[in-house]
Amino acid sequence: MYNKISSIILNSGKSNGFSDVYIAQPDSFKEGLAGKMFIIAEIGAKKNEGRRIMDFLVSNIDENYYDDEKILLRDKIEGLKIEKIFEAVVAKINKNLNDFLIKEKIKLSVPATHITLGVIFENKLYFTNFGKNKALLIYRHGEQFEIINVETNAYEVKNSVNPNEDRADFKAPSIFSSVISGEIPISSYFVFTNEALPEYISNQDMINIITKLPPIVAAEQIKNVLGKINSFIPFLGIIIKNTIGDNQEMREETEQSLSAHGSISSLNYTEKKTERMLAPAGLINFSDICRGFKQFIEKIKPKAKALPKKVYRPAEEKEETAKTVNLDKVNTMNNMVRADSFLIKEQIIFKKRPSQIGAKFKKILTSLSGIFHTNLFTNLTSKIKDRFAQMEKRNRRLFLVLILLIIIFTGSLTITSIHKKRETAKVEYSNLVSAISEKQAYIDSLILYDNEKDAKKTLIEISELLATLPKEKDDQKIIYDRFNNTFNNQADKIQKIVRIDEPEKVNDLSGLAVSNLIWANDKLYAAGGKMIYSIMPGNLESSRLEVNNVTNLSNPRFDRKGFIYYWADGKIVKYNLKNNQADVTELDAGTSLEEKVIYDIFNNGRNTYLYILAKNQNQIFRYSYNTGAKKYDSKSDWLKENVDLSQVVDISIDGSIYTLNDNGEVSKFHLYKKEDYLTTAISPEMSADKIIVGTNYLYLFDAESKRLAVLAIKDGHLMNQYQVDSLSPVDFAVDEKNKTAYFLADELIYKISLKQ
Numbered sequence: 126m127y128n129k130i131s132s133i134i135l136n137s138g139k140s141n142g143f144s145d146v147y148i149a150q151p152d153s154f155k156e157g158l159a160g161k162m163f164i165i166a167e168i169g170a171k172k173n174e175g176r177r178i179m180d181f182l183v184s185n186i187d188e189n190y191y192d193d194e195k196i197l198l199r200d201k202i203e204g205l206k207i208e209k210i211f212e213a214v215v216a217k218i219n220k221n222l223n224d225f226l227i228k229e230k231i232k233l234s235v236p237a238t239h240i241t242l243g244v245i246f247e248n249k250l251y252f253t254n255f256g257k258n259k260a261l262l263i264y265r266h267g268e269q270f271e272i273i274n275v276e277t278n279a280y281e282v283k284n285s286v287n288p289n290e291d292r293a294d295f296k297a298p299s300i301f302s303s304v305i306s307g308e309i310p311i312s313s314y315f316v317f318t319n320e321a322l323p324e325y326i327s328n329q330d331m332i333n334i335i336t337k338l339p340p341i342v343a344a345e346q347i348k349n350v351l352g353k354i355n356s357f358i359p360f361l362g363i364i365i366k367n368t369i370g371d372n373q374e375m376r377e378e379t380e381q382s383l384s385a386h387g388s389i390s391s392l393n394y395t396e397k398k399t400e401r402m403l404a405p406a407g408l409i410n411f412s413d414i415c416r417g418f419k420q421f422i423e424k425i426k427p428k429a430k431a432l433p434k435k436v437y438r439p440a441e442e443k444e445e446t447a448k449t450v451n452l453d454k455v456n457t458m459n460n461m462v463r464a465d466s467f468l469i470k471e472q473i474i475f476k477k478r479p480s481q482i483g484a485k486f487k488k489i490l491t492s493l494s495g496i497f498h499t500n501l502f503t504n505l506t507s508k509i510k511d512r513f514a515q516m517e518k519r520n521r522r523l524f525l526v527l528i529l530l531i532i533i534f535t536g537s538l539t540i541t542s543i544h545k546k547r548e549t550a551k552v553e554y555s556n557l558v559s560a561i562s563e564k565q566a567y568i569d570s571l572i573l574y575d576n577e578k579d580a581k582k583t584l585i586e587i588s589e590l591l592a593t594l595p596k597e598k599d600d601q602k603i604i605y606d607r608f609n610n611t612f613n614n615q616a617d618k619i620q621k622i623v624r625i626d627e628p629e630k631v632n633d634l635s636g637l638a639v640s641n642l643i644w645a646n647d648k649l650y651a652a653g654g655k656m657i658y659s660i661m662p663g664n665l666e667s668s669r670l671e672v673n674n675v676t677n678l679s680n681p682r683f684d685r686k687g688f689i690y691y692w693a694d695g696k697i698v699k700y701n702l703k704n705n706q707a708d709v710t711e712l713d714a715g716t717s718l719e720e721k722v723i724y725d726i727f728n729n730g731r732n733t734y735l736y737i738l739a740k741n742q743n744q745i746f747r748y749s750y751n752t753g754a755k756k757y758d759s760k761s762d763w764l765k766e767n768v769d770l771s772q773v774v775d776i777s778i779d780g781s782i783y784t785l786n787d788n789g790e791v792s793k794f795h796l797y798k799k800e801d802y803l804t805t806a807i808s809p810e811m812s813a814d815k816i817i818v819g820t821n822y823l824y825l826f827d828a829e830s831k832r833l834a835v836l837a838i839k840d841g842h843l844m845n846q847y848q849v850d851s852l853s854p855v856d857f858a859v860d861e862k863n864k865t866a867y868f869l870a871d872e873l874i875y876k877i878s879l880k881q
Contacts, residue, residue: 127247127369128309130161131340133322133362135348142237143168143175144319144359147183155191158199160207160246162186165258165317165361169237178233181225182218182242189214189221190244194607195562201600202558208306211244211251213566215301218242220573222300241317242301248309248367252317253301259323260305263314263332270332275305275315309367314340318362322347325354340364554595561590561608568615580619581808587612620808622832622846625877631662631867632874642869643681644858645689646702649867649874652678652691657700657707662867662876672698672707684728692722697735697757713748713758727778736763736778743770745782745794765797777818785816789825789834791841804841807834819861826857833857833866835879847877 130148137144149162164182168175190196190210199205226233241260243252254260260275309315314335323331326347334350335343344364351360513521564587571580591612596605617624632649639653649660655675659668672678675693682690691698695718697710716737723738735748735757745764748757763782772786782794789811793802804823811827811834818824822844825834831854835844847866852875854868864879 127367128245129340129366129368130163130245131344131364132163133318133344133347133360133364135351135360136357137359137361139357140167140359142170142234143172143179144361145179146361146363147179148363149186149191151191155196159191159196159210160244160249162190162242162244163317163363165239165241165319165363167237167239167256167258167319167359167361169234170231174229174231177229178222178225178231181222182240185218185221186214189217194611195566198558198562198604198607202555202562202604205559205562207244207246207249208251208304209563209566212304213569215242215253215304216570216573219300239319240300243317245365248311248369249306250309250315250365251304251306253304255300255302257320259316259318259320261316261318261323261331262309263316263335264310265312270336272328272332275307309365311367311369313367315365315367316362317365319360321358322351322360322362325351325356325358325360335364335366340366554601557590557594558604558608561587561594564590565608565611565615568619572615572618577619580615584612584616584619620846621843622848624848624850626851628849628852628868628875628877630873631876632660632664632667634658634660634869634872634874637872639869639872640855641679641681642856642858642867642874643683643689644860644867645683646687647860647862649858650681650689650700651869651874652681654678657691659705660874662874668705670700670705670707672700672709674709680722680724682724682726684726684733686728686730688726688728690726692724697726708755710750711756713756713760716748716760723773723776725776725778725782727780729780736776736782738770738773738776738784740771740773743768745770745776763797764794766799768792768794768799774814775816777816779818783816783818783823785813785825787812789813789827791816791823791825791836802841804836805843807843807846815857817859819859822861824857824859824866826854828854828856845879847879849875849877 132146132148134144134146144167145164147164147166151159151161164179164186166175166179166182168178170178193210193214195205195210225231239256239258241252241254241258243250252260254276261272262275263270263272265271316331316335330350331347334346337343338346344362347362348360513524516524564583568580568583568587571577571583591605591608594601594605594608596602616622634651637651637653637656637658639651639656639658641652643650649662651658651660655672655678657670657672657678659670661667672691672693675696675698678691678693678698680692684690687702689700689702691700693709695712697712698707699710700707712735718737719739719741723740725736727734727736733750735750737746737748738744739746743764744762747761747763749759750756751758770784772788772790773784774787775785777783777785780795781800784792784794786792789807791802791804793800807825809830811825811830811832813825813827813834814829815826816823817826818838821838823836823838823841825836826832827834831849831852833847833849835846836842837844849868852868852870854870854875856869858867858869859865859879860867866877866879868875868877
């Protein structure tokens with residue numbers, strides 16, 4: 126046990142507001158992974174509202190801290206830091222508490238509210254404070270204990286990344302704004318109190334009580350002292366004792382009582398024991414091997430014979446000395462001659478006889494080729510056997526011991542190398558998992574503060590880390606799946622993707638061969654071939670109209686004046702919604718059309734104009750409707766500047782002209798020129814097919830990715846994206862009044878709500 130903790134609660138029910146102390150009591154498994162959370166709270170609100178706030182904080186701790194996946198993974202993943210997890214929890218509690226107060230309409234008196242939230246894990250402490258609660262550290266200084274206020278002595282750590290540096294409209298959280306962290310010194314105490322408690326008990330009395338009594342007894346003693354005061358002020362506190370150094374003094378006294386001889390023996394024993402403990406797994410202790418080998422040699426070593434006594438004869442010694450000198454001179458001269466002659470011979474070979482070099486190399490290659498001949502290995506084996514048989518019994522044993530030692534040594538090195546590689550891979554994997562966990566926790570905080578720019582950058586970094594995360598083993602696959610699911614959820618939040626798993630089916634048009642859809646005057650209109658169908662969503666009945674002289678009604682446009690226009694075989698079909706009649710209008714005979722016509726109709730109340738975009742000419746042509754001739758003529762160039770329109774796939778007009786490129790980019794044109802209008806880059810990328818301009822929003826549709834993107838028409842920022850993976854839509858329509866979108870897929874009509 127690293128610490129002991131106890132609470133102080135006195136007169137909590139006699140105050141105007143609500144006062145309480147909470148210490149979490151998780152099971153031993155969760156406590157070993159996450160420690161104990163605690164709260165000291167004086168809440169400036171009505172008692173029942175204060176109780177609701179306290180209950181909300183406690184439930185949030187259980188939900189966001191003890192039930193967090195990162196906490197549950199701490200026993201499997203090294204490197205997950207409690208500090209990072211606690212900071213993320215504080216950020217979530219900040220957001221959730223603000224939302225709770227707004228939702229429940231609770232008025233909180235800020236001057237009368239003092240809340241401390243913290244966690245003690247082993248001998249490390251992390252806490253955040255709001256209000257005037259005190260955080261006191263009692264520590265040993267020399268022979269005495271001293272007390273300090275931790276908050277006044279803590280230094281500020283600046284974040285390297287400011288998640289909101291680019292957002293001018295960011296609002297700081299109103300509750301917890303910083304986290305203080307550190308280790309409790311050995312045999313020291315940490316005391317959290319409300320503002321009143323230190324004012325009614327002196328520092329020295331507090332030191333004497335807390336340092337001389339166990340925490341639970343010290344808490345009762347402090348309550349007894351404060352209970353004698355004739356006051357109805359609430360007193361709150363928590364005492365935390367670091368128990369790591371409790372037995373240290375006893376051990377020191379025992380060690381001092383040992384004699385000098387005993388101390389040396391103890392040190393030697395400790396050195397050997399430590400050496401064995403720190404020895405890598407699989408590595409052989411060569412000290413033990415050498416010691417055993419030495420003992421073995423001593424046993425088999427023959428006893429040395431006594432040397433004969435030598436009689437000193439000066440004459441013999443003189444003669445022997447002379448001979449030695451002469452031999453030394455001769456040996457030295459012979460060595461010099463051999464060296465000189467070898468160098469000269471080498472120079473002659475390479476300079477005078479180059480033709481013999483090839484022969485030498487050929488002889489070497491012939492010798493090398495003989496190495497791989499089977500006879501060589503057979504002869505070598507037989508020679509080794511003969512040599513082994515000729516050895517004495519003692520030498521054979523020594524030889525076998527040597528071979529065994531070599532095998533053990535080689536195996537030891539191999540095992541050590543394998544263990545080292547495994548440990549390195551384990552550490553790398555743990556660091557990688559820790560890095561992903563920290564970045565995902567960082568993304569959560571960025572999402573809370575709507576910092577999309579940094580969140581997208583961090584998301585890309587996580588994607589790169591996930592690509593390198595091993596997933597060969599079952600536990601690795603489980604961890605990868607968890608990270609990947611969290612990654613996808615965070616990506617959806619950042620990219621504002623709403624996934625609609627089961628859209629509602631409202632109409633069945635099977636067999637009608639319809640290919641397009643449009644919403645007009647509170648009804649749906651589907652068309653295909655030469656037929657137009659008027660449909661009420663959810664109603665089985667429908668009306669239809671057959672249009673003569675056309676074969677393919679496509680690309681419907683509603684002018685908001687009671688008419689729907691269709692493109693059909695190079696003609697314009699004008700469908701009157703009031704009388705359910707259709708007129709076919711010819712274009713001017715000189716009109717040249719591209720393979721896929723991009724057009725729209727605009728009715729300003731006086732005249733009706735046809736706009737056709739010509740990509741190959743980078744121009745938008747406008748045609749006026751000739752009432753007498755009943756056709757569109759008077760062609761004119763609408764654009765008055767050069768603009769690249771080669772990537773445009775659709776246009777929509779509401780007085781201004783909006784063009785949609787195949788990459789989802791939208792441009793705005795007004796008064797014959799392109800305006801400075803920039804929409805949000807949509808992620809993931811989309812190859813858009815169709816654009817509808819509504820009253821307040823732009824609707825972009827991508828049939829391939831089955832996605833509908835909604836952008837604010839005012840500044841082009843992304844509102845939401847709706848993903849319908851279960852469908853294969855070919856067209857869509859929007860009811861802006863009821864915030865509903867309709868999809869045509871496999872001759873069935875589905876609807877989704879745009880209110881998410």
